[in-house]
Amino acid sequence: MTTLDHTHDAGARSWLASANADGGDFPIQNLPFAVFRRAGSTESMRGGVAIGDQVVDLGALSEARLLHGLASDAAHACDRPVLNEFFALGRAAWRALRHALFALLKDDAAPAMAEAMRGCLVPQAAVEFALPARIGDYTDFYTSIDHALNVGRLFRPDDSITPNFQWMPIAYHGRVSTIGVSGQTFHRPMGQARAQGASAPTCGPCARLDYELELGIYIGCGNPAGEPIPLERAEEHVFGICLLNDWSARDIQFWEMAPLGPFLAKNFATTVSPWIVTLEALAPYRLPWLRPADHPQPLAYLEGPANRAGGAIDIRLEVWLESEQARRDRSGPSRLSATRFGHQYWSIAQMVAHHTVGGCSLNPGDLFSSGTISGPGPGEAGAIIELTRAGQSPLTLNNGERRAFLEDGDAVLLRGWCEKPGHARIGFGESRGTVLPARA
Numbered sequence: 283m284t285t286l287d288h289t290h291d292a293g294a295r296s297w298l299a300s301a302n303a304d305g306g307d308f309p310i311q312n313l314p315f316a317v318f319r320r321a322g323s324t325e326s327m328r329g330g331v332a333i334g335d336q337v338v339d340l341g342a343l344s345e346a347r348l349l350h351g352l353a354s355d356a357a358h359a360c361d362r363p364v365l366n367e368f369f370a371l372g373r374a375a376w377r378a379l380r381h382a383l384f385a386l387l388k389d390d391a392a393p394a395m396a397e398a399m400r401g402c403l404v405p406q407a408a409v410e411f412a413l414p415a416r417i418g419d420y421t422d423f424y425t426s427i428d429h430a431l432n433v434g435r436l437f438r439p440d441d442s443i444t445p446n447f448q449w450m451p452i453a454y455h456g457r458v459s460t461i462g463v464s465g466q467t468f469h470r471p472m473g474q475a476r477a478q479g480a481s482a483p484t485c486g487p488c489a490r491l492d493y494e495l496e497l498g499i500y501i502g503c504g505n506p507a508g509e510p511i512p513l514e515r516a517e518e519h520v521f522g523i524c525l526l527n528d529w530s531a532r533d534i535q536f537w538e539m540a541p542l543g544p545f546l547a548k549n550f551a552t553t554v555s556p557w558i559v560t561l562e563a564l565a566p567y568r569l570p571w572l573r574p575a576d577h578p579q580p581l582a583y584l585e586g587p588a589n590r591a592g593g594a595i596d597i598r599l600e601v602w603l604e605s606e607q608a609r610r611d612r613s614g615p616s617r618l619s620a621t622r623f624g625h626q627y628w629s630i631a632q633m634v635a636h637h638t639v640g641g642c643s644l645n646p647g648d649l650f651s652s653g654t655i656s657g658p659g660p661g662e663a664g665a666i667i668e669l670t671r672a673g674q675s676p677l678t679l680n681n682g683e684r685r686a687f688l689e690d691g692d693a694v695l696l697r698g699w700c701e702k703p704g705h706a707r708i709g710f711g712e713s714r715g716t717v718l719p720a721r722a
Contacts, residue, residue: 284517284565289313289380292706295389297396298403300334307699307709308332310387313380314557314710315365315522321410329360329368329414332557332711333387336403343402348395353382364416365558369502369521369646376502376521380562411463411556414524415500415647420456421637422528422548422651425628429656432668437536448578451628451636453650456528457549461649464525464713468551470690470720473534487720488531490673491688495601495664495696497623498526498554499630499650507643513586516634517561519644523597525555525696525713526651532667532687552651553715555696563708567700568592571629583639584632593629597710598622599655599698601664606691608681615695616679621657621664623698690719 288294289311295302296310308314314332319325330337341361343349349357356379359368368375385391386399424430427447434442446452460468470491476483502521505511511519528548535547571593573579599622604615628636633650654664663669666687670676673686688694693716701707 284562286565289384289562290566290705292704294384294706296333296387297389297391298334298336298387300336301387303334305707306334307711308334309706309708310384311706312559312563312708313383314559314563315360315414316556316558317364317412317414318404318409318556320404321408327363327412329362329365330404330409331383332406333403335406337406337409338383338399339402339404343399346398346402348386348398349379349382352378363412364647365414366416366647369415369500370504372503373518376560377562380560411465413461413463413554414556414558415649417458417461417647417649418645420458420461420552420649420651421453422456422653423451423453423628423633424653425451425626425633426654426656426664427627428625428658428662429654429664429668432656432663436667436672448627449581450584451633453633453637454543456552456651460550461552461554462715464553464555464711464715466551466553467716467718468529469718471531471534471546471550472720473531473546474537475533476537483537488534489687490532490667491717492530492532492666493601493688493694494528494530494654495599495619495621496526496528496654497597497652497698498524499633499652500524500558501644501648501650502646504645504648505638505643508641510641511634511638511644513584513631513635514588516631519634520561520630522558522560523564523710524558525698525710527553527694527696527713527715528651528654529553529715530665551715553713555711555713557711559708559710564595564597564700566705567596567702569594569596569624580632583635589629589631593631594624594626595630596622596624596702597698597700599664599696602695602697603679603685604693604695605679605681605683605689607683608679609693611681613681615693616681618666618677619661619663619669621655621662623652623655625657626652626655688717690717692717
């Protein structure tokens, strides 16, 4: 696990005032990565790092020659439309660039260096984002036992989770072509569904559209085919984490998924936040990974002392819904639920170890999703199907509207952050996606 160092010091401040604002997502202790350009321009996309309300243009920083050695090599690798080359450099390069940026942005930086850094800043309000990596493969995990139980009880009261769930991190391979960055819009999907009691299915627009609150996990360094990644080395291969919405067409899903799993129900859209928060930044928020004593314990390749001591991460998460009517009358979004990533039944390291145990190779920029993140308490569900009990108990929004499932014009916003006494609050920004009507 990553150890704490001077870049995690809660007392550290930046010469950029907006980075020191209470409740902000991007203090100097965070320094997440994205790919951006000035909005409306024809500039090339390139890597950037968030600080306060600004973006550090890593291409401009590389040209300014303020960095040296491995940090300079890392910044140069970020001056690309995707960050795959940077990811492939590995943890030493990631850390070197983080430390160099921290020194240049800290309030005690030499005045000449700080002034040169100011020339590398672009206001976040003036930029547009793209996917931060060329995603070769996307794997969608299913790692929340609370989500599995909640959904299972709705449809299989006597057998709510499958026997394998407690023995391994279950997953399926998802679709890369429809992954989009925050701000993504998509049309309500079409597909087959069979109504309860009907003798045959029909093909039409999804009637039970849902979101799923998840985290995305970007692979940094890959592994050769045939060489599994051991649990104790797994996090060396992970660059960082983003917010991810795994949109789901529930009526299509429940008809098509036996015996091979989701297909059209999951391949029409996936929305990620632009910022990737590094595992380095998340080091203060580690928690012990726990497994109840009366549950099956992991097999040897998924078990280890480091994972037990700090394999979980305490990330706080919220889901908000903004209807088309709420946008018109400016009444604001409604919060639907709040939960924590620390509830997950399987850790990130266990996902990586299990994914590769059979010899599968991972590549820089590959994306995992955590599976829906739900907690054990009321209001901690990560999908509307749980909150409404499959539509039986609709939600009431702030403006009086009701929702059993998502309607056209609805925007779903995912937010995440970490905070605890003695450490700086760091945030993930936002993942926002909007449902458009089905195509005629």
